[in-house]
Amino acid sequence: MARRKKIDAPEEEEMTSNISSMIDCCFLLLIYFLVATSLVSEKKLDINIPASTQASTSQKPKVDPGNIYVSSSGVVTWNKDLTVGEAYDSSLQPGTPAYLQQRRMDSLVESLKLLKEQAEAVEASPVVMLHGSGKAPHQRIVDVMAALAEADIHSVGLSTAAED
């Protein structure tokens, strides 16, 4: 009896290998990747470009198209007469209230919503044309796209005629 016990005991000790630290490591890496992928996620703005690819049809749209002009300095104008966005100031730091203020174009969103309502009243889809100067900063175009997304318009025609 005594002899048997002595043999058994060391055998059991040898059998156990400690893998808990490895599992800890695995989970740590797993969590790291989970967090890393969700933290640096970029957002998106989905836009369909119908007019730039298809030749313009001779059919007259049911509602007047809305025109957005972005000048080379970044001034955004709605239908040539209403200024909805000031010139782009690249020195503003992201996250500051002034920066956020520049990103928002509430009057443009309102105009776009109105256009959408008018178009839906005659069962048509709103037609918006974006005339961007070739020198306009990309950020200003993204601001316009964000306003379009806010007004729930996901299709915009890009004017191919460059006006510098």
Next chain:
Amino acid sequence: MAKKNARSQEEVKSEMDMSPMIDCCFLLLMFFIVNAAQITVSKDPSVNMPNAVSASEMKDANGCIVVNVFADPEVMGAKSAKALEKFNKTYAAYPGTIWGVADGSQNSIGYNSSQAQQLSDFITKQREAMEAKGVKGEQIRLYLRGDADAPWSRSAGAIQAAAAAGVTNIVFGTLPAK
């Protein structure tokens, strides 16, 4: 004999099989590594992303053809010297790069303003490769990562190149403005 049986049962109970769990963990780990690499691989750090007030979450990067649009080197350098250094290093072989893409083996290719046709050909090739893999046409999108300070003509040029290659769904890459 009966005693031996009882002891062997006890031994079976005490040992826990960890290997399937570890297998699972590694599988998940691998999945996330691969997944993360696929989305981040073409994200060029030299692009200073624009911010948007209303943008939606990027659910999957499947079918995205990523094109980076760069600002002028001087403008890039004024914002971040590190970004300019990285840009010069990555696109040393491509002078005057304004559009940057990554090919199948993740090598960066730069195109200058006179190479819109080459960019279009690249997008066509990518689109065909995706279609061969079974990605549906409407799922194939141009993921435009334009620098906030890049002139619009460059982004418009990339959109036109994509349109010529048969890709009309455009996704503007942005960061949330918060």
